[in-house]
Ligand SMILES: Nc1ncnc2c1ncn2[C@@H]1O[C@H](COP(=O)(O)OP(=O)(O)O)[C@@H](O)[C@H]1O
């Protein structure tokens with residue numbers, strides 16, 4: 001027993017121990033088999049845990065660690081305590097970026113959920129045409145956001161874009177979709193809604209179809225008007241699904257990056273600069289690695305808090321069954 | 322007076338596949354009418370057409386003499402209890418019961434009074450603020466009943482409301498439903514495939530098969546005077562014994578056009594009756610002592626039969642002699658329909 005344990009824990013002189021443990025196992029198959037039985041599951045999850053550890057756990061801890069240093073990825077790391085955090089929280093750019101991120105979220109999440117809910121209610125009936133519409137709507141989701149961004153950039157071009165061409169047909173003066181600080185964020189939200197709408201609709205349609213039909217029959221017998229039925233039956237029944245979509249939507253908004261990077265580069269005048277884009281700039285353009293790490297920690301706390309909210313509420317409230 | 326009338330009603334889900342064809346049915350005001358029949362015969366469909374949840378494909382459906390075409394389910398003055406209860410899972414018991422009242426714009430004070438009263442009747446008072454998932458099956462069924470009762474409807478429609486409950490609770494709720502019907506004096510239409518339930522609860526039974534009415538009448542009429550072999554065999558535990566006429570000896574003096582002979586298990590006697598009778602021999606296969614009666618399964622030269630004997634002190638074994646009173650025999654023709662003219666012949 002003792003030897004077998006050592007064999008597991010000491011890497012050195014492995015052949016000798018292995019031999020001994022094998023001999024022992026032969027003499028007493030009971031203990032050897034037992035140890036093997038206990039260690040086998042750990043051996044089997046080890047590769048996965050290693051990958052998880054190396055690529056998830058370690059970077060997270062390293063990020064927290066780096067956030068206490070002044071570092072540019074090349075020179076020596078200099079410990080500066082919480083100075084990065086002080087810098088960040090006293091920098092008005094950080095608050096601007098955080099504000100932009102919330103602005104993006106506050107436009108993106110309600111609009112995409114309400115819009116997809118309306119579409120889903122329309123597509124609820126499982127007909128062939130509806131399935132087709134749903135499939136087509138889902139397509140933007142499998143296309144890379146990079147390609148989508150380029151197409152939309154073309155459509156939103158001030159001089160040669162489709163949008164302004166259509167507006168000109170109605171004699172409306174052209175809009176600088178991505179160049180006007182008052183409009184650019186809205187344009188980004190539009191692109192992101194367009195991309196994720198199909199996914200939202202898919203999930204909500206599935207949830208709608210999961211509501212048993214007899215509830216609607218009971219409601220009809222209870223003299224319920226369509227609007228009452230929607231607010232008293234459909235919406236409550238959808239609440240777990242909608243809650244999931246809201247939370248993942250919020251988290252996704254916090255992390256929004258590609259469209260900002262490709263379509264506006266945070267501009268004009270930082271009007272579309274979001275948390276992750278600023279983090280990227282700090283980390284990989286200005287090489288303020290410590291400062292970027294501190295931003296990363298803030299982002300992680302925000303996302304983590306949302307996730308925590310999700311699981312706590314899910315366990316308690318939104319669940320009705 | 323007829324409360325609900327179906328005239329030549331038919332129902333198609335798909336073209337050329339009639340589920341119900343030319344159904345004529347009258348449901349008396351204040352009756353406890355049972356739609357009875359094997360699974361898939363169209364009972365639920367009929368009930369759902371009355372409720373307005375299913376469109377009537379042909380014919381007319383009237384409630385209180387009024388054509389119900391284009392009348393919404395909520396405007397038919399009916400309440401329905403579903404087989405799976407169909408309670409709103411996101412609402413509390415109180416909200417479930419109150420929902421219909423609110424929609425009918427009944428004032429708050431009145432709502433509260435009615436809910437309190439119904440809560441007392443159904444024994445739900447202490448569960449009013451619970452969500453349905455925190456209730457047992459029997460309690461959920463009571464919520465479904467309370468939700469129907471609180472609306473004071475003219476007609477109660479129930480689709481196998483007891484079939485998801487265990488046997489004991491089922492018997493108990495059966496009695497409660499009978500009492501409820503007597504108290505409310507409204508019209509009950511109750512769907513079941515269980516003939517025991519039908520016989521024990523109904524004041525009127527409509528026996529259906531393949532979307533057609535096989536026979537309707539009081540439980541006594543249906544039991545004592547079946548119109549056809551199907552009814553004879555569907556009603557009664559054990560059902561009526563039916564022999565093929567051609568297998569039976571000439572000495573039984575069976576009417577010429579009769580193809581089937583039926584008799585109830587309790588009409589099989591182990592002694593010679595006073596009245597004109599037929600005598601046959603049989604061998605006892607099984608004997609089931611049920612307390613007040615004994616059920617025998619016997620093998621005879623004309624087929625198997627079941628007998629019910631109330632003389633529990635007597636024990637019959639092996640080969641026995643049996644007597645059937647001629648007046649208690651039912652004859653059926655080649656179409657399995659009852660021949661009633663023989664009554665006069667004898
Ligand atoms: N929505 C539907 N679409 C197509 N066929 C149906 C539908 N509902 C019921 N049916 C068919 O109608 C017949 C009668 O059904 P139902 O009235 O539910 O029978 P029961 O209640 O007597 O068991 C069955 O053959 C069933 O398959």
Ligand SMILES: [Mg+2]
Pocket residue numbers: 364365366480
């Ligand atoms: Mg049914």
